[in-house]
Amino acid sequence: MTAVAYHRPACLDDALALLAADEDARPLAGGQTLVPMLNLDLLAPTAIVSLADLADLRGIAALADGSIRIGAMETHARIAASRIFAAGQALVPRAAGHIASPAIRNFGTIGGACAHGDPVSDWPVALVAADARIEIAGPAGRRGVAAADFFLGFLTTALEPGEIVTAIVVPPVPGRAIHLRYSRIDSDYATVIVAGAADIRDGICRSVRLAVGACGPVPVRLAAVEDLLTGRPLEPALVAAAGRMLAEAIDPLDDVRGSAAYRRRILPGLVARALAGVA
């Protein structure tokens, strides 16, 4: 075990400079993933760069177009408690409120979770469902990436070396929020997550978005499913067909949270339950 430097820069540029100067430096957000990985000797960074003091990475605020900007350092708990989200966007605070247990939610951040890019975690699927944009700052400047293009696989994201997530922007989402998380016990990682939003009036689905999480390397969202459901009465057969399409599209593992076959087996029922909840 060698000594690790610890930095706590006061502004974003200093943070980026520290990360640029040492490719084995790691940003530290809530530490809920980084610290366990250090404890298990899975990571051996030369320096830790705390993002705690970066004002740019704080705040949950509405933008002029109705989007909500969430600073990367906002904790799951603060996002869950926020009242700023509109009905459709509420899938975001609902996702936040279901992560792990209160202790983890009080420390863990949305930016840290996105950067970690764990496909069984709660944020990727929620942000893909919400069409969120991940704001990034790095040595080459700033850029934004759609959530669907950000989460690329198991612990793999679009972040380049030296880049950090600064914020997540959630656009207006029509309809009512869907967030159905199924896990072995409440505080466990999910076995299956169905996230999205739907605008259903008089039994007719005006618009819908549905993404499935924890069932493969990336969240699964199918235009064909959303097209199938949109503009039609939500008959059970139609909903079942949508569920089956998603069940075929997911690529889950067999693991302690459930077999791949089981996840496929329950997904259509969960989709139907999710849609019934907002009908």
Next chain:
Amino acid sequence: MAEFAVVGSSAPRLDGLEKATGRAVYVDDMTRPGLLHGAVLRSAYAHARIVAIDTAAALALPGVHCVLTGEDFPHRYGAFVQDEVALARDRVRYVGEPVAVLAAETPALARQAAALIAVDYEELPAVMTPEEALAPDAPLVHADFAGYARRVAVPLPPNVCAATTISEGDVDAAFAGCDVVVEGTYRTQAQVHCYLEPCGALAEADAAGKVTIWSSCQSVFRVQATVAEILGLPMARIRAVAAKVGGAFGGKSDVTVQPLAAALALRTRRPVRLVLTRDDDFMMMRTRHPATVWMKTGAMADGRLVARAARLTLDGGAYAEDSSAVLGFALLIARGPYRIEHVRMEGRVAYTNRLRAAGFRGYGNPQVTFAGECQIDEIAARLGRDPLDLRLQNAVRAGDDWVGGQRIEACGLVDCLERLRAALPPAAPGRGIGVACVAHISGILSTSAIVRVLEDGTVTLSTGAVDLGEGADTVLAQICAETLGLPLDRINYAVPDTDGSPYNWSTGGSRVTYMVGRAVTAAAGQARDRLFGHAAEMLECAAGDLELRPGGRVGIAGVPGPEITFRDISARAHWAVGGPIIGSASVMFEGGGFDPKRSAVTGNGIGKLGAFVFGAQAAEVEVDAVTGRIAVSRLWAAHDVGRAINPTAVAGQIAGGVAQGLGYALYEDLRFDGPNPANPTLMDYKVPGATEMPEIIPIIVEHPEPSGPFGAKGIGEPPLVPVAPAIANAVAALHGVRLRTLPLTPERVLAALDEA
């Protein structure tokens, strides 16, 4: 209950304040001047020959003081089979087995050094399940088994470390005459003890070579004896002291890391603390025995149960440890608390290349009771009978005999069932209710207590009983206080320390309140008699005319006037007449085997272990049709404790047992991926959380046990046992599907519903 002043009151925990304020001292909080830190290197193979171990690189690190390997621990040990070694020697037998241990200046350095130890292995074929282990020509987990000393030296097939049968009556003939027979195979899993506090010890040797070991343990005397055996030292050179224990559940009843810490301390002549990480604890320590239970139960059309047969295969893991006793107890209890005349129980324990299976709250009982209580419901369904009614019809009563012939002295089982029935809500759509009973024992082996009256008339109570968090210290102090008519705050409960405490076998077997309580009652009674001896001289009356008065005073019965205080008496004893007042007592549950006229036994049959305890529970469940997930909304738990010395502590044991039973029923399962544990972390191995807990309704039943202190007997283990079958029975009541494999995962439930 005005009958008693202290007994029967929910006195707060003696250590409640220090625990609630975070000031209780666990091993990991302890330090000594010059402390070194230990770390353990684990085996990466399930079965391999150790060709060579190179410790040079680790020893070369500045700050590393000593590295020990299997060669440093030449003595084999083991309660039933001497197959264990403190560190693997020549062979490793499971992934995670300790191979080397070292001491260094800091914990981080110790870990770093452990990673530098190079072990050259030659991998051997492994057996990961009893089926593999018992197959013809299977690789042997212990090639030298024939050479090991054994306590019960019956011939055994390869890879079997214990085999036992118990039979009574004529089972085959009885089955032939039954109107209904049910038969099935039930499977249960490896549950991990998951105590909050991982195993740890701090050891320090003095200049004369005597080692003191503070540790998280269930018995300082087991630590003393086993460390002495392992290190080849006389027990007089080992002192074991209990630290605060953050849970044990059977997982700390045998030694854990104490021998390693002691050896490092002796070698380095520095104090050494070795506390396992959660990771190490999962990989190195123990689980409950996974079991396959084939069982058959037969009844007459009128509901009378007449015969039961069972064949049990336990997975014992790589070392035998207590497996023989766990098997014996499982077979003894497998009949269940029913008047079944004809029984044949057979079982064996297989060695496998997995971490060892050990005693765990219930000690073989949860496995067989899962099978047995499911079968009672299966019979009830076949007969069209109410399952609770069927149990009442067949329930044992006081005066009945258990398998082996031991008389049941006190029995509140019928009462438990009646109270349960009165508490249960009417049937509601979408909700199923299932019932299950438990019989267990409370007792085992010996213990002792010393009560010393101090100069000022207050009292120090010494026993060897380690409180694991259940509150036994408080209960024993209550028993002492009641016997002497003192308020609880006049009793000092001494920390168990082999240098000063009287012997106690262990905190296990639901025995402390019953067994140690008996010793405390007797020792305090003796102190009281000696106080009376002085008082008789001081008051010039006959000792037989004296009575205790509240607050430590003695007066003449029926004469309100003259009285003297314990302080006066004790001062006299210390300074003038007779010497200090000390009461002491030793007790033994004089068990023994089976009545040969009634039972035929082969192998290690164990009978007459203690007083019988009984309980009955009901679970109310809902099943999610989409996912198959079971939610338990309410759980009624009626338990006969003889007498509740501390009702809050009893309710606490019920709640804790139900929580752990719920984990066993629904979630907990250490799985294997080839040779490796698949989920050896709290991230992947899930114990239930607060949100999973049902509303628990404890129902305390009191049928005083004649031999118990104030009629009390144990409650530590029983509440865990019936939870799984009660839930399985509730699912069967709701959906007509019979689940025979634990845990009752959503996946299994859904598969059963799909099939139905």
